[in-house]
Amino acid sequence: xxxxxxxxxxxxxxxxxxxxxxxxxxxxxxxxxxxxxxxxxxxxxxxxxxxxxxxxxxxxxxxxxxxxxxxxxxxxxxxxxxxxxxxxxxxxxxxxxxxxxxxxxxxxxxxxxxxxxxxxxxxxxxxxxxxxxxxxxxxxxxxxxxxxxxxxxxxxxxxxxxxxxxxxxxxxxxxxxxxxxxxxxxxxxxxxxxxxxxxxxxxxxxxxxxxxxxxxxxxxxxxxxxxxxxxxxxxxxxxxxxxxxxxxxxxxxxxxxxxxxxxxxxxxxxxxxxxxxxxxxxxxxxxxxxxxxxxxxxxxxxxxxxxxxxxxxxxxxxxxxxxxxxxxxxxxxxxxxxxxxxxxxxxxxxxxxxxxxxxxxxxxxxxxxxxxxxxxxxxxxxxxxxxxxxxxxxxxxxxxxxxxxxxxxxxxxxxxxx
Amino acid sequence: xxxxxxxxxxxxxxxxxxxxxxxxxxxxxxxxxxxxxxxxxxxxxxxxxxxxxxxxxxxxxxxxxxxxxxxxxxxxxxxxxxxxxxxxxxxxxxxxxxxxxxxxxxxxxxxxxxxxxxxxxxxxxxxxxxxxxxxxxxxxxxxxxxxxxxxxxxxxxxxxxxxxxxxxxxxxxxxxxxxxxxxxxxxxxxxxxxxxxxxxxxxxxxxxxxxxxxxxxxxxxxxxxxxxxxxxxxxxxxxxxxxxxxxxxxxxxxxxxxxxxxxxxxxxxxxxxxxxxxxxxxxxxxxxxxxxxxxxxxxxxxxxxxxxxxxxxxxxxxxxxxxxxxxxxxxxxxxxxxxxxxxxxxxxxxxxxxxxxxxxxxxxxxxxxxxxxxxxxxxxxxxxxxxxxxxxxxxxxxxxxxxxxxxxxxxxxxxxxx
Numbered sequence: 001x002x003x004x005x006x007x008x009x010x011x012x013x014x015x016x017x018x019x020x021x022x023x024x025x026x027x028x029x030x031x032x033x034x035x036x037x038x039x040x041x042x043x044x045x046x047x048x049x050x051x052x053x054x055x056x057x058x059x060x061x062x063x064x065x066x067x068x069x070x071x072x073x074x075x076x077x078x079x080x081x082x083x084x085x086x087x088x089x090x091x092x093x094x095x096x097x098x099x100x101x102x103x104x105x106x107x108x109x110x111x112x113x114x115x116x117x118x119x120x121x122x123x124x125x126x127x128x129x130x131x132x133x134x135x136x137x138x139x140x141x142x143x144x145x146x147x148x149x150x151x152x153x154x155x156x157x158x159x160x161x162x163x164x165x166x167x168x169x170x171x172x173x174x175x176x177x178x179x180x181x182x183x184x185x186x187x188x189x190x191x192x193x194x195x196x197x198x199x200x201x202x203x204x205x206x207x208x209x210x211x212x213x214x215x216x217x218x219x220x221x222x223x224x225x226x227x228x229x230x231x232x233x234x235x236x237x238x239x240x241x242x243x244x245x246x247x248x249x250x251x252x253x254x255x256x257x258x259x260x261x262x263x264x265x266x267x268x269x270x271x272x273x274x275x276x277x278x279x280x281x282x283x284x285x286x287x288x289x290x291x292x293x294x295x296x297x298x299x300x301x302x303x304x305x306x307x308x309x310x311x312x313x314x315x316x317x318x319x320x321x322x323x324x325x326x327x328x329x330x331x332x333x334x335x336x337x338x339x340x341x342x343x344x345x346x347x348x349x350x351x352x353x354x355x356x357x358x359x360x361x362x363x364x365x366x367x368x369x370x371x372x373x374x375x376x377x378x379x380x381x382x383x384x385x386x387x388x389x390x391x392x393x394x395x396x397x398x399x400x401x402x403x404x405x406x407x408x409x410x411x412x413x414x415x416x417x418x
Numbered sequence: 419x420x421x422x423x424x425x426x427x428x429x430x431x432x433x434x435x436x437x438x439x440x441x442x443x444x445x446x447x448x449x450x451x452x453x454x455x456x457x458x459x460x461x462x463x464x465x466x467x468x469x470x471x472x473x474x475x476x477x478x479x480x481x482x483x484x485x486x487x488x489x490x491x492x493x494x495x496x497x498x499x500x501x502x503x504x505x506x507x508x509x510x511x512x513x514x515x516x517x518x519x520x521x522x523x524x525x526x527x528x529x530x531x532x533x534x535x536x537x538x539x540x541x542x543x544x545x546x547x548x549x550x551x552x553x554x555x556x557x558x559x560x561x562x563x564x565x566x567x568x569x570x571x572x573x574x575x576x577x578x579x580x581x582x583x584x585x586x587x588x589x590x591x592x593x594x595x596x597x598x599x600x601x602x603x604x605x606x607x608x609x610x611x612x613x614x615x616x617x618x619x620x621x622x623x624x625x626x627x628x629x630x631x632x633x634x635x636x637x638x639x640x641x642x643x644x645x646x647x648x649x650x651x652x653x654x655x656x657x658x659x660x661x662x663x664x665x666x667x668x669x670x671x672x673x674x675x676x677x678x679x680x681x682x683x684x685x686x687x688x689x690x691x692x693x694x695x696x697x698x699x700x701x702x703x704x705x706x707x708x709x710x711x712x713x714x715x716x717x718x719x720x721x722x723x724x725x726x727x728x729x730x731x732x733x734x735x736x737x738x739x740x741x742x743x744x745x746x747x748x749x750x751x752x753x754x755x756x757x758x759x760x761x762x763x764x765x766x767x768x769x770x771x772x773x774x775x776x777x778x779x780x781x782x783x784x785x786x787x788x789x790x791x792x793x794x795x796x797x798x799x800x801x802x803x804x805x806x807x808x809x810x811x812x813x814x815x816x817x818x819x820x821x822x823x824x825x826x827x828x829x830x831x832x833x834x835x836x
Contacts, residue, residue, distance in 0.1 A: 019753070023776060102798060108787060110797055115779070117809050196633075200809050215614070216637050221810045242832035249834035335437070357827050358441060361533070369526060369830025378835070379528055379826070380520060391535050391618050391823040392639045393811040405809040408797070409775050412787025414660035416667035417796070 003183055007191045011146055011198035013176035014119045018144040020174040022116045026093035032171035033089040033136055037082035039167035040132065040160070044078045050159035051128065058152055066256070070126045071153055081132040084383060088136045091382045094401050095142045098409075109411040114404050116142030118200035121192055122385075123148045123214060125206035128156040134205075135164060135178050137385050141403035144177045146199060148192060150206075151184035158182060193218040200405075201393075205386050208313065223393060225386035228258030228341035229313045230371045233330040233356070235347035236269035242368055243346040247278055249370040250344070252285045256315045258387060259342050259364075259374040263310060263320045265330045271323045272298055279321075287317040294323040310337045327352050331359050338362060341389050342371040363389055363396035421601055425609045429564055429616035431594035432537045436562040438592040440534045444511035450589035451507040451554055455500035457585035458550065458578070462496045468577035469546070476570055484674070488544045489571055499550040502801060506554045509800045512819050513560045516827075527829040532822050534560030536618035539610055540803075541566045541632060543624035546574040552623075553582060553596050555803050559821035562595045564617060566610060568624075569602035576600060611636040618823075619811075623804050626731065641811060643804035646676035646759030647731045648789045651748040651774070653765035654687035660786055661764040665696055667788040668762070670703045674733045676805060677760050677782075677792040681728060681738045683748045689741045690716055697739075705735040712741040728755045745770050749777055756780060759807050760789040781807055781814035 021029075040047070051073040058068055094114050101111030120143045124130045131147060138145040149157040161180040169175055181188050192202065193214070201221050204214040208227045215222055232250055234243045250261035266274060275298050279289050290305035302321070309320040310333070324330045327345075334343055344366035345356040353367045364374040374397060376384025381399030388394045394402040439447075458465070469491040476486055512532050519529030538561045542548045549565060556563040567575040579598040587593055599606050610620065611632070619639050622632040626645045633640055650668055652661045668679035684692060689712065697707050697717050708723035720739075727738040728751070742748045745763075752761055762784035763774040771785040782792040792815060794802025799817030806812045812820035 019779075022779075104796070104798055108791065118779075219634050221639070221808060223810070239832070245832060245834050253835055361437075361440070361536070362825065364826040364828060366828045367830055369828055369833040370835050372835035373526065373828065373833070374826075378522070380522055390639060392641070395823050396826045405813050407780065408782040408792075408814045410782060410784045410787055410791065412785055414657070414663060415787040415791070416663050417671055417788050417790040 003185065003187060004191050006183070007181060007188060008195070008198070010179040010181065011119070011195050014144040014146050014179045015198045017174035017176040018116065018118045021139070021144055021177055022095075022118070022142045024142070024173070028172045029093070029140060029142070030089040032168045032173045033085045033140065035167040035171040036136070036164040037085040039163050040078055040082040040085075043163045044075055047078055047156065047159045047163065048073055048075070050155040053155040054153055063152065067126060067152070071128070071156070073128060073156060077129065081129050084133055085136045088140050088383055088400070091140060091400055093140070094404050099406065106415050107413060108415050111409050112406045113409050115407050117403055117405050119144050119146060119198055120403065121146045121148070121195065121199040121202040121220065123189060123192065123202065123204045123206070123210065125150045125210060126153060128153045128160060130205060131157050131160045131180070132164065133383060134385055137383055137400055138403060139168070139173065139177060141400045143403055144174075144179070146179045146181065146192070148181045148189060154182070154184050190217070193220060196220050203386055223386070223388050223398070224390040225388055226258045226341075227313055227339045227389060228260070228387075229263070229311065229337060229339045230259060230261050230342045231263045231265055231334050231338060232261045232344045232346065232371065233265040233324075233327070233334070234267060234270060234274060235327060235345060235349060235352055236267040237349040237352065238267075238270060238346040239348055240270065240274055243274065244278055244281070246344065246346055246368070246370050248281060248285070250372055251282065251319050252287060252317065253370070253372055255317050257372075258313070259371050260315070261319070261371055262312065262314050263322065263337065265322050265324050265333060267330075268294070268323050268325050271295070275299055275321070282319060285317070287319055289319055289321060291321045292323060295321045313339065327355065331356070334360055339389055341387065342366065342374040344369060344371050363387065421603060421605060422609050424601070425599060425606060426613070426616070428597040428599065429537070429613050432562040432564050432597045433616045435592035435594040436534065436536045439557070439562055439595055440513075440536070440560045442560070442591070446590045447511065447558060447560070448507040450586045450591045451503045451558065453585040453589040454554070454582040455503040457581050458496055458500040458503070461581045462493055465496055465574065465577045465581065466491055466493070468573040471573040472571055481570065485544060485570070489546070489574070491546060491574060495547065499547050502551055503554045506558050506801055506818070509558060509818055511558070512822050517824065524833050525831060526833050529827050530824045531827050533825050535821055535823050537562050537564060537616055538821065539564045539566070539613065539617040539620040539638065541607060541610065541620065541622045541624070541628065543568045543628060544571060546571045546578060548623060549575050549578045549598070550582065551801060552803060555801055555818055556821060557586070557591065557595060559818045561821055562592075562597070564597045564599065564610070566599045566607060572600070572602050608635070611638060614638050621804055641804070641806050641816070642808040643806055644676045645731055645757045645807060646678070646805075647681070647729065647755060647757045648677060648679050648760045649681050649683060649752050649756060650679050650762045650764065650789065651683040651742075651745070651752075652685060652688060652692060653745060653763060653767060653770055654685040655767040655770065656685075656688060656764040657766055658688065658692055661692065662696055662699070664762065664764055664786070664788050666699060666703070668790055669700065669737050670705060670735065671788070671790055673735050675790075676731070677789050678733070679737070679789055680730065680732050681740065681755065683740050683742050683751060685748075686712070686741050686743050689713070693717055693739070700737060703735070705737055707737050707739060709739045710741060713739050731757065745773065749774070752778055757807055759805065760784065760792040762787060762789050781805065
């Protein structure tokens with residue numbers, strides 16, 4: 001069968017399944033999630049064997065150590081995926097909730113009920129755990145999924161989907177609820193971009209290049225996720241002990257993630273006091289520090305930060321530092337370079353804290369805390385499908401609730417419009 | 419200046435203005451809306467003169483009577499636009515509302531606050547009142563607008579924007595909050611499709627062709643509006659008096675609108691009783707009736723309905739009628755042909771009513787009422803910017819609340835992630 005036909009067939013099966021899944025009760029969905037979790041643990045050997053094929057192929061093709069580590073599955077990692085599904089089963093079911101209902105003067109009762117989106121397409125890179133996490137969250141919210149993982153993880157993903165879709169079906173979910181595109185051709189992604197008749201939304205999870213390609217080429221509505229050029233501003237009235245802890249945490253607790261800090265802005269009044277020690281501490285943690293002219297006047301061996309650095313999501317042990325003369329200048333810099341993911345101010349000044357909260361136009365805006373908290377789990381949403389950096393539909397961490405839409409239901413008694 | 423540069427300059431001004439407008443208080447915004455309303459009435463002569471130019475040009479170019487009527491402005495119509503702005507000024511301001519705030523175990527207070535989308539692009543056809551309605555709703559929600567009307571109304575739109583943007587500025591809104599693209603070239607629309615750096619959303623208002631072109635070509639996120647192939651199903655247990663009233667209202671009260679009924683589905687058990695009289699009544703109201711084979715066995719001079727008819731939004735005095743043997747068959751037909759706008763069932767049977775509400779996947783699903791109610795005003799949302807037929811962000815009539823997004827605000831006390 002031709003590639004395009006094959007993908008349309010899968011998408012069409014997902015669409016057919018979504019119409020049944022939308023009306024299944026919570027109990028069946030939760031039983032299926034638990035069965036999927038059990039099946040992952042019971043059939044872990046198959047999954048690890050398939051993963052070993054991917055790892056071998058990756059090594060032969062010179063994948064970096066960090067990519068290989070992201071690709072690697074172990075019994076513990078598979079158990080963690082299973083555990084994730086069990087947690088999702090515990091979440092309350094958003095579907096069917098009537099969010100509001102009002103009686104109009106003409107007697108019509110008009111309400112808004114939460115319903116599934118339908119079919120969710122997900123395009124993602126390397127990590128095979130996304131296969132399980134994404135499928136679990138989508139199913140919980142009554143949606144079916146069409147998954148397209150990276151070619152480097154194709155064997156792992158096939159084995160995983162084989163295991164979980166069998167378990168889901170046996171537990172009562174409609175056949176075809178979890179679809180994995182098996183072709184590793186780039187063309188498969190192009191086909192997904194045009195599946196408007198089958199997909200209700202397309203969510204890319206991965207690097208900036210992947211996300212940009214999806215945004216630019218998909219006619220299916222997209223939720224943009226992830227790119228985080230995050231800033232922390234240390235105000236002149238900051239508690240410098242808090243500032244130190246927050247800076248170290250936001251930059252070094254984990255670097256390859258979208259909510260890690262990439263640029264530090266420091267008010268000139270505290271720069272001389274704050275910078276030498278923090279730069280030393282960052283260097284002790286293997287972080288390369290780049291700075292503007294003023295930073296290098298204080299710590300002379302700091303490398304020069306270029307305009308490109310201000311615009312870069314390093315996702316690495318690299319930090320760009322700029323000294324600013326005011327909160328307004330910090331806000332201007334953020335406005336120019338931020339990707340509107342997460343920004344923080346460290347200050348004890350009440351008015352400046354609120355000004356920062358009001359004026360920064362990002363998905364998550366912090367006072368006196370590390371940007372690393374921007375995460376579905378940390379925000380109390382349970383697991384997340386990604387972090388939206390766009391303004392439509394969902395903004396910030398997206399949990400089960402963000403995988404739904406609403407419809408109006410209207411109870412009449414023969415009303416007609418005048 | 420080159421077309422593209424000029425449009426980017428306007429979009430960039432709108433973006434700059436949006437950053438100021440987002441933080442203006444309700445009072446300034448409401449004063450501006452009232453000032454815009456007054457200015458429309460005070461300077462009505464200028465507007466009518468400009469409109470006369472468009473009308474003349476339209477007549478010369480052979481615009482149909484109905485298009486000319488949509489284009490025509492009168493003192494009364496301008497006053498109605500002004501009245502619309504005064505009503506929007508009365509709405510409560512959605513901006514700044516904290517929708518939820520929770521304290522996490524680590525002490526972080528995490529809240530969600532309602533904020534403007536930013537800059538809203540609107541591409542619309544013929545009717546110049548959209549210029550005022552759209553600008554008013556967008557400004558109320560703290561957004562600036564980039565408007566692109568049809569070339570047939572260019573003089574009217576220019577005059578209107580000239581009047582309202584001057585009044586808005588004098589009342590304290592940022593300069594450049596209301597932008598009208600003055601080029602009537604098709605290329606201008608193409609440029610809008612790529613303004614991702616400036617526009618947060620693009621809303622097309624018009625016919626199916628316009629909407630499809632925007633969806634297919636825009637990289638700016640789109641909210642699809644409007645196309646309504648709406649169905650009404652008369653169940654075997656319908657109250658046929660209610661059914662009659664609802665059918666006549668949904669088809670003939672106004673035909674050129676998206677929430678008018680286009681296909682009537684009738685249960686075979688009541689077809690012989692119901693159809694002859696209703697078809698006569700429809701014909702008395704100049705409605706052309708088309709029917710499937712079974713309909714034509716009951717009323718022999720009914721024209722044959724083709725597959726294409728089932729899929730057509732007539733927007734005219736035309737109705738396609740099909741006889742079905744069960745609720746399930748009605749649901750299947752709707753599932754196949756509906757554009758997911760508005761559908762209604764007429765029945766006295768409780769279980770069938772709820773089954774229809776549950777299973778029809780449309781923006782608005784009715785029991786025993788006319789689909790003509792799908793409208794922001796009728797639903798109690800105040801005015802509307804359009805009716806979304808997509809599932810992302812907004813579904814059904816979109817009022818001021820749907821022109822907003824949220825951001826997370828986080829109050830910390832030095833928290834770092836473990």
